[in-house]
Amino acid sequence: MKHKLSGHWIKSVAPALCAGILGSVVTLGIANSLTPQAWPWDGVSNNSSGQAAQQTLSYSEEPLLAVEPDDSLTIPLKSSAELQRALDDATAERMQLAGIIAQLTQKLETIESDFINAQSRQQISEADSENTQGSGNRRGGSASRSRTDILVSAGVDIDTAELIQSRQSQYQLQRLELYDLAEREGWEDSDRFNEELSALNEQRPNLREELGDSGYDRFLFESGRNNRVRIDSIIDGSAADLAGLQIGDLVVDYADSRIFSTRQLQNTTREGSRGESIIISVDRQGQRVFVEVPRGPLGVGLDAEQENPS
DSSP states (O other): OHHHHHHHHHHHHHHHHHHHHHHHHHHHHHHHHTSGGGOGGGOOOSSOHHHHHHHHHHHHTSOTTOOOOOHHHHHHHHHHHHHHHHHHHHHHHHHHHHHHHHHHHHHHHHHHHHHHHHHHHHHHHHHHHHHSOOSSOSSTTGGGSOHHHHHHHTTOOHHHHHHHHHHHHHHHHHHHHHHHHHHHHTOTTSHHHHHHHHHHHHTSOOHHHHHHHHHHHHHHHHTTOOOEEEEEEEOTTSHHHHHTOOTTOEEEEETTEEOOSHHHHHHHHTSSOTTOEEEEEEEETTEEEEEEEESSOOOEEEEEEOOOOO
């Protein structure tokens, strides 16, 4: 009887016990699935319960979302931003430099245009000074004399003198008309102005060619203008120094060209071939001296003087 009851009890209790154990296992599994320690990618090993507990404890010490940032991902992004800023800065500097270059180019063109116009005006001024009575005359009474009278005093007959005066007056009127028209229409600083002025200068009467060197020399003196060039200083080691020119020499000729002004001498040294041998004749204390020099800068200081050619 006891044996039968025991077997019946076992048969009754065993299912309940199994159900209870199974329920506990399921409950434990569900609870563990809801905790961060039991996630399969947390590195918990199933080889040993002790190791699993230890690893579970180590993961439970830190917050679930406390993930350290990966520096390998942020460095390229930061470098890219710095590179973009550098490119932007370089582009801005390049644009600024281009603007500066454009401004400098415009200023250079303006300077070149002003220089050309200044040269043209200087040529006109020199032409006027050569063909007018001149200001600041050193000989008394020449300021009140007409140019026709001066030409006659220089040995030109009255008819030729009047013709020269008429042609010079016509040239001066044409030049005044050109300046007035260019300034009114706003092209006084243009290539057109320079071209028309150059063409007009070619038509200007050349008093030196018409009178010859001797007559022109006399004309300069009669009009109270300088007609001699004196060497005032010499640079050591210069062409003039090596050739034997001396301070006080009056330059008479340079390469067979009669010299009457300092500018004429300077322009003559720039003609021909640089370095070719030419002859300079000077008046040294009343004696004519001939000196051979290479064409080019003489290395001297010059002073203009007036001297009676007779």
